[in-house]
Amino acid sequence: MPPRTPTAYQALDLNEAITTHLPLVKRIAYQIASRLPPNVEIDDLVQEGLTGLLDALKRYEPQPNLNFEVYARTRIRGAIYDACRRNDILPRNQRDDLVRLEKTTRSLEQTLGRHPTEIEVADACEMSLDQYHEVMGTMVNLMPLDDLSEEMLPADLGSDPLQAASMRQFADRIASILEGLPENERLVMALHYQEDLSYREIAQVMNLTAGRISQIHTQGMIRIRAKLKIR
Structure with a gap:
């Protein structure tokens, strides 16, 4: 049509x-x-x-x-x-874990001048790597990238040029953050949001499990939220 x-x-x-x-x-x-x-x-x-x-x-x-x-x-x-x-x-315990991980990620990025690794974030949170992955796995319902954009989308894109300009600036900022993500997280984001693939389909492309793809997505979202300082 x-x-x-x-x-x-x-x-x-x-x-x-x-x-x-x-x-x-x-x-x-x-x-x-x-x-x-x-x-x-x-x-x-x-x-x-x-x-x-x-x-x-x-x-x-x-x-x-x-x-x-x-x-x-x-x-x-x-x-x-x-x-x-x-x-x-998102249950209260997961919400608390999310805030803790965002703050830790933001602090490490400022200290290290780069994205911290999984092990570095886990150590800073006094977790083993297995515990860190378990937390990532329980956050499969973390609001994804689309939700961040929707929060700032003007009610009517044509009604206010300043709102439209603000949305474009926000989109540019998101694009910049995505470009700076670690390669595996950037690839998952691209396949999920641009190519519209499910976690299972991405898992087949990357030769990983769907659970691991979910963890990588959550990890990327925490980095993005940390950059945007979203609580």
């Missing part, structure tokens, strides 16, 4: 629009569900994603290099992550 203009989207029957983009909503919901506890219902995530889709259909305005599907992905993911936050998906 050829891309539609915003006017065509507005004129499109709502049921047809939902039917057209429902596969995208389901794909995103299943991707997010793979990082969440097993008690989270996929149907609930799909419903939240549909809320994001409806919001995207309502708000979308033409922007250079921003087609509807790219915009909708952000809104769909944002709606699902908002629901996760409301339901406190």
Whole structure:
């Protein structure tokens, strides 16, 4: 189906629009569900994603290099992550571990002038490497990169040039941080967010287990959050 203009989207029957983009909503919901506890219902995530889709259909305005599907992905993911936050998906003990690891990572980066290794972070937290990997493995539901972008996405990209400029600056900052990540973390981020591969698919590409890919993703997210000083 050829891309539609915003006017065509507005004129499109709502049921047809939902039917057209429902596969995208389901794909995103299943991707997010793979990082969440097993008690989270996929149907609930799909419903939240549909809320994001409806919001995207309502708000979308033409922007250079921003087609509807790219915009909708952000809104769909944002709606699902908002629901996760409301339901406190990340338990208190994991939240405490996350803050501790972010602070330790930030402190080591300032001291060493480079990204600390896994062993260096583990030692600073008085953990064995196995304990560190276990903590990484339990944080599979850590809010991913899309969520960081959504937090700073203007409510209406076309309504305020200053907001749009701020978003571009933030995107440039994220790109710079990603470029500076260790090679394995940078590759996982690229395959997951740019190539849209699941952890299992990335594991096959990198000849690792899906669990190890999850750990690497979490490790990369902690570095990014530490750089952005997100609590």
